[in-house]
Amino acid sequence: MILDDMAGRCGEWLKGCGPESDIVMSSRIRLARNLADYPFIRRCTDIDRANIESTVRERLTNKAKLKDLTFIDVADLQTLDRQFLVERQLISREHANSDGARAVAIDQQERLSLMVNEEDHLRIQVMKSGLDLVGAWDQINDLDDRIESQLTYAFHPKLGYLTACPTNVGTGMRVSVLVHLPALVITQQIEKVFRSLQKINLVVRGLYGEGTQAMGDFYQVSNQITLGKSENDLIDQVGDVIPVVIDYERKARDFLINEKQNDLFEQVSRAYGTLQNAQQISSEETMFLLSRVRMGINLGLIGDLEIPEVNQLFIRTQPAHLQKLRHSELDTDQRNVERANYLHSQLKLDGGSEASNN
């Protein structure tokens, strides 16, 4: 089955390449669209939902030259498989947990994902590794045109693309950049950065929507406003501020290297050592420690591990991924043991790191 093949691969956003990829994990744009001839989701009957799903699937696969897309019936999936797609950022948690006919279409490289019957009839998403919002926009704009040639969108001359929630009306566009900011967290400057971003109408969230630090120091920066600004303006609004955030993070890393070198080495090598030797480990602790290791690699403190390998460990130690890789359902305790085993097998103590030699 397609999902089992995916478990062994890395999606686009974890490839660890592209501009500024030491700090920027991925760039993502999503568009919210609705069909003109159906009510929004909350007023849809079961039949409406089923009809929307089959219409979209039929029109897009047959006529819109989107043959490389694979449609997955989300309603038909096991809970574990749905969670797996959430971990890969191909569907939202809401989409996974809702009821009724719904689907997701994805391409082989996992750059595109098209959710059908989420909060809106269509949620189109394009992901790019590293900082590349313009590339993401070119791709999603073209995809949107191709879909629009086959389906009539709900569009209002004054208000633009109409969405179930008025907070998305207009462009229906959310631009997000996923950044890794461990040094700003360690130096306790992260809240200050967040507050200044909020002042310019940007939103900051944790990796999977949570607002806590627990998810490996990954944060998504995205636009709040969708109406009254063009798509290019919205891209600039986010795109212009990311280099500033990158600069703050680099300065914080320099400070740690120059002023707190011993503490930093200690933290990085302890994190690496724990990941290599733990007998059981939770997914939160794994994320936390991998974050330190990831920064250690970027700062040249760990020499025998590459960024793409660490990115892969981030996703493969997530609960659903771990269970898919082990081909069995595991409870939390069992997962903590299996996670430790998996990390041990991937981070074998051959060669040893420079950090641990220090």
Place this chain on the structure above:
Amino acid sequence: MKCQKCQKQATFHITDLTGDDLLALHLCPDCAKGYLETGESSEDAPVISDVMSKQLKPLEQTADDLRELDAKECPICGISFYEFRQGGRLGCPHDYVFFGEDLDPLLINVHGDNQHVGKQPKRGITDTESQTELIRLRRQMKEVVEQEDYEQASQIRDQIRQIEGEGPASE
């Protein structure tokens, strides 16, 4: 210990067991209140209910106005303004027309604007009135079928087929 969400003193130490793995949180009273009331924030939802309540505060002084507004129902999808206010989601595209004036202050509040300036459909702005009519007819169809009025149901079905037949060319 400092709050994980702001710089204040953390006095609430929460262990959340609702997710897949356990989650330990250290929060100040304000952030803890927010967390416990809203739970996990979904991707786009957070602002709307806050904005709505702020938005409608002045109206509460004139309770009659609010009652009248709440009772308004979209003729196409049947959603009332009250239902929209409760759930924060609209019922159909026509709501933006039908509740236009009522939504305008909300849009200004959220977006600071009420005029779209971005992308437009390539095929031009088509008249979607007949599509809107389809939404109404399908709802009506469901109602008459529930009332077992099959004669009217077949009439409505014919109307639906006619509109669908003349719908925008998709090739």
